[in-house]
Amino acid sequence: MELSQKQHSILKSLSIKFTQVEYVNPNECPIDELNFNLKKEVETSDESVFCTKLKLTVTSMNDSDFHIIIELCGNFSLECSNDLLRESIMNKNTVSILFPYLRSELTLITSQPGIEPIVMPPMNINAMFNGQ
Secondary structure, eight states: OOOOTTSOOSEEEEEEEEEEEEEEOTTOOOSSSEEEEEEEEEEESSSSEEEEEEEEEEEESSOTTOEEEEEEEEEEEEOOOOHHHHHHIIIIIHHHHHHHHHHHHHHHHTOSTTSOOOOOOOOOHHHHHTTO
């Protein structure tokens, strides 16, 4: 199949960057019984450009000093006049694009010598935000 000008994506990734990465484990807390909190925020700057932010906070039930915070921001452009489709792409597609970066960063920062890495399994992130 040959791509032509007619077959372009209406969603374009302009940039993806980590805006916060924090790992605090002064007491060498074991990684069992962790709490994961994931939040999403979409900020529009104009009709076609917006930022989707994902923020993961990991805390321990056993150690109040332990925490991990990872925040990721993706800037996107979207050429879409259909409001329902636009809303769906902004809140679902962009989250699906960003989530693997967040998972990877969590594993990367916890894969240090003497620390058991935290590996989040692949998941349907949109179903999670929909409460399913």
